[in-house]
Amino acid sequence: MDETTIQELRELAEQNGIDPDQLLAIGETDGLDPELRRAVADILGDVTLFGQALDGLDHD
Secondary structure, eight states: OOOHHHHHHHHHHHHTTTOOOHHHHHOOOSSSHHHHHHHHHHHHHHHHHHHHHHHHSSSO
16 A cells, blocks of 8 residues: 555544554465455555545535
């Protein structure tokens, strides 16, 4: 993951009461096989995009 994605995941985790270090540790776990590690990274990226979309909504 690039640094921007990591920062966005940290912010999203904090906004939702999740420990950002724990969330990122899931994506970097060495015990996962490479395919599963890529899948976790993709999911975390999707979560980031979803969070950005929510932030972009007009909150009236």
